[in-house]
Amino acid sequence: MTASLDIDAYIDALPSHRLRQPLRVPLAYQESPWPLLRAYNGFTGEERRRGGQLIGWLQTAGCLARPSRCDICRSRERVAFHSESYYHALRPASLCNACHMALHKRHFAWDAWRRIVGAHAVNGREWWAITPRHGLAIAEHLRARHGWAAADIEHSPIAPLPDAITALLPGNMLHHSRIFTP
Numbered sequence: 001m002t003a004s005l006d007i008d009a010y011i012d013a014l015p016s017h018r019l020r021q022p023l024r025v026p027l028a029y030q031e032s033p034w035p036l037l038r039a040y041n042g043f044t045g046e047e048r049r050r051g052g053q054l055i056g057w058l059q060t061a062g063c064l065a066r067p068s069r070c071d072i073c074r075s076r077e078r079v080a081f082h083s084e085s086y087y088h089a090l091r092p093a094s095l096c097n098a099c100h101m102a103l104h105k106r107h108f109a110w111d112a113w114r115r116i117v118g119a120h121a122v123n124g125r126e127w128w129a130i131t132p133r134h135g136l137a138i139a140e141h142l143r144a145r146h147g148w149a150a151a152d153i154e155h156s157p158i159a160p161l162p163d164a165i166t167a168l169l170p171g172n173m174l175h176h177s178r179i180f181t182p
């Protein structure tokens with residue numbers, strides 16, 4: 001399954017959120033004292049932090065509704081955003097803590113993960129029903145087509161934000177070592 005999985009179709013299967021007008025303008029991205037996460041789907045810890053900063057800003061600004069219900073099991077317990085593609089700020093999934101942890105542990109706890117999928121999949125084409133055990137090279141796939149510009153999520157060529165929102169973004173996103181900022 002992994003070899004034949006079409007990454008563009010997989011991205012298309014991710015949720016897509018509509019942006020609202022900002023209610024307020026947070027003056028800075030949230031900075032975190034925690035170490036960077038490991039890479040996921042080819043996105044580095046730096047890119048995961050940057051994606052989290054942008055999504056956090058959009059939520060605080062009121063542009064992106066906070067997640068309330070798990071996309072997999074419909075629970076409302078400890079629901080948070082989860083990104084499969086950190087280059088698509090408006091396509092995070094909403095996952096409860098239990099499903100979120102099971103997803104991230106699936107490479108070594110595959111049977112437990114597949115029990116969750118089996119209990120909740122409706123047509124088996126949900127992104128989480130087809131997600132492979134060891135992840136996908138989504139970042140590499142997007143960079144092969146768009147270059148490092150794909151990583152510039154504040155000015156994304158693949159998931160552009162409205163100019164009116166880009167103009168409000170603060171200047172303190174974690175630096176990306178491959179993006180040149182004049």
Ligand SMILES: [Zn+2]
Binds near residue numbers: 071072075
């Ligand atoms: Zn869940």
